Amino acid sequence: MSIPRLAVTREPLAVEPLAALLEAEGRALGEGCGALCTFVGVVRATHAGRRVRYLEYEAFEPLAVKAFERIAGEIDAEWPAARVAIHHRIGRLDVGQASVVVVASAAHRAEAFEACRYAIERVKQIAPIWKHEFFTDGDAWVEGATAAPDDEAARGEARSRACV
Amino acid sequence: MRVKVQLFARLREVTGQSECDCDVPDGASVAAVWQALCRRHAALAPFGRSVSCAVNEDFAPMSAAVRDGDAVAFLPPVSGGAC
Numbered sequence: 631m632s633i634p635r636l637a638v639t640r641e642p643l644a645v646e647p648l649a650a651l652l653e654a655e656g657r658a659l660g661e662g663c664g665a666l667c668t669f670v671g672v673v674r675a676t677h678a679g680r681r682v683r684y685l686e687y688e689a690f691e692p693l694a695v696k697a698f699e700r701i702a703g704e705i706d707a708e709w710p711a712a713r714v715a716i717h718h719r720i721g722r723l724d725v726g727q728a729s730v731v732v733v734a735s736a737a738h739r740a741e742a743f744e745a746c747r748y749a750i751e752r753v754k755q756i757a758p759i760w761k762h763e764f765f766t767d768g769d770a771w772v773e774g775a776t777a778a779p780d781d782e783a784a785r786g787e788a789r790s791r792a793c794v
Numbered sequence: 795m796r797v798k799v800q801l802f803a804r805l806r807e808v809t810g811q812s813e814c815d816c817d818v819p820d821g822a823s824v825a826a827v828w829q830a831l832c833r834r835h836a837a838l839a840p841f842g843r844s845v846s847c848a849v850n851e852d853f854a855p856m857s858a859a860v861r862d863g864d865a866v867a868f869l870p871p872v873s874g875g876a877c
Contacts, residue, residue: 690802693867754872754874755872755874756872758867758869758872760802760870762803773804773844775872776844776871777853778846
């Protein structure tokens, strides 16, 4: 059974199936895949000096997948030879578990690195996914950016972080 | 007309509701739905500057007009995170 390239899931995440999927697609599409760049976001044991017990991720799932599709489209426009897979986990996650996996493929490494970094920056900016941290001494929602997919300044920031 | 409101994360927590119905005049905007909701739940008001929204599972501006039966989702700032 084939797996989706872009997904929100309650199941544990795995890098290898996404890497294999992109490699096979790259081969099928033409030039082939010479580079796979992977980012894995992991639940950290501390936040601002507080000890983390566990996290809960919540998503507006259909819109999150649409946000991933939008990011994939932006990558297609910016790095036409690159392709990206994004899986984000929701529900309760313990310290050390993967919360998000991004895999980018391209013919060569420069594009794969750039597309991978761009994808995770954009996920953090626009995907309707929320993180609730539970500490040994309380809890807090982590709130970063107002999700504004058409904000060109945010997009430019993601691009500049990707292309160092 | 009546729209279905969906609330997430902290907005869900402060209202104690993940979904509710909201009656607004014909031709109302998303912003008007938000204001109606804030009248019901005063605790939402501080989120007005940072909230974003979706109509029928697509991102939409607060100025977008809503129609009877639409699903209007309000989204607090997303998780972001230090890079």
